[in-house]
Amino acid sequence: MSRKVKFSSNWRKAKAKVTKCHSDIVNARKDYLHKTTTTIARAHALVCMEDLQVRNMSKSARGTLEQKGTNVAAKSGLNKAILDQGWFEFRRQLGYKLTWRGGLLVVVDPKYTSRTCPAGLHESKDNRMSQAKFECVDCGYVNNADIVGTLSVLARGQRVLACGEDVRRTKVVKPRRAISAKQEPAEVTKQGEIHAQRRRNPLRLRRGGCQFMVNKPNI
Ligand SMILES: [Zn+2]
Numbered sequence: 001m002s003r004k005v006k007f008s009s010n011w012r013k014a015k016a017k018v019t020k021c022h023s024d025i026v027n028a029r030k031d032y033l034h035k036t037t038t039t040i041a042r043a044h045a046l047v048c049m050e051d052l053q054v055r056n057m058s059k060s061a062r063g064t065l066e067q068k069g070t071n072v073a074a075k076s077g078l079n080k081a082i083l084d085q086g087w088f089e090f091r092r093q094l095g096y097k098l099t100w101r102g103g104l105l106v107v108v109d110p111k112y113t114s115r116t117c118p119a120g121l122h123e124s125k126d127n128r129m130s131q132a133k134f135e136c137v138d139c140g141y142v143n144n145a146d147i148v149g150t151l152s153v154l155a156r157g158q159r160v161l162a163c164g165e166d167v168r169r170t171k172v173v174k175p176r177r178a179i180s181a182k183q184e185p186a187e188v189t190k191q192g193e194i195h196a197q198r199r200r201n202p203l204r205l206r207r208g209g210c211q212f213m214v215n216k217p218n219i
Helices: 009-043 054-066 072-100 147-162 176-183 192-200 202-206
Strands: 044-052 105-107 133-135 142-144 171-173
Touching: 044 054, 044 147, 105 147, 105 176, 105 192, 133 147, 142 147
Parallel strands: 044 105
Antiparallel strands: 105 171, 133 142
16 A cells, blocks of 8 residues: 555555455454354353453563564554453453343452462462463362363352352443333333333344344243
């Protein structure tokens, strides 16, 4: 594009190619996110995930930059935006898709998940031998560090649900229905009632994104 004369017809052709490329990337990401979140929401009633780690994410953006090594500042912003979007979008989609089906998304504190022993809850940085290997210095439990992290997140989520353990960084995404049911018996103007009826009409849902609730009961 930079070698073409600006606003010439060859420049326009090149611009169209670049735009197409970018929109293909965006569509591929959207497609992937929707497919994964739908699969997960269909198969599970409870999903626990780690809370967003902005610091780790920006670190990984820098990491990829070191390998590429060009356009550092510009790409740093772009990478961060992409990473951010993907992460938030994944969590957002999973949240509302689970809500449709009566499921629950629990976001837990990510601190020390991959160095806490799933067997005895012993937490130490010596538990994590390397990036991949986990071996508990207390009881000798051995597993892959990523699997240990996953087990910890699940256990934490279950503890949060059972007895509200340390809720400082924990968010439970509640089904929206329960909230709106509470708010409904407020003052009802005529216009307001029409709106409320429309909202309750399941046929209306066929227009929008929430089509699962029309015929299928919540699991
Ligand atoms: Zn242990």
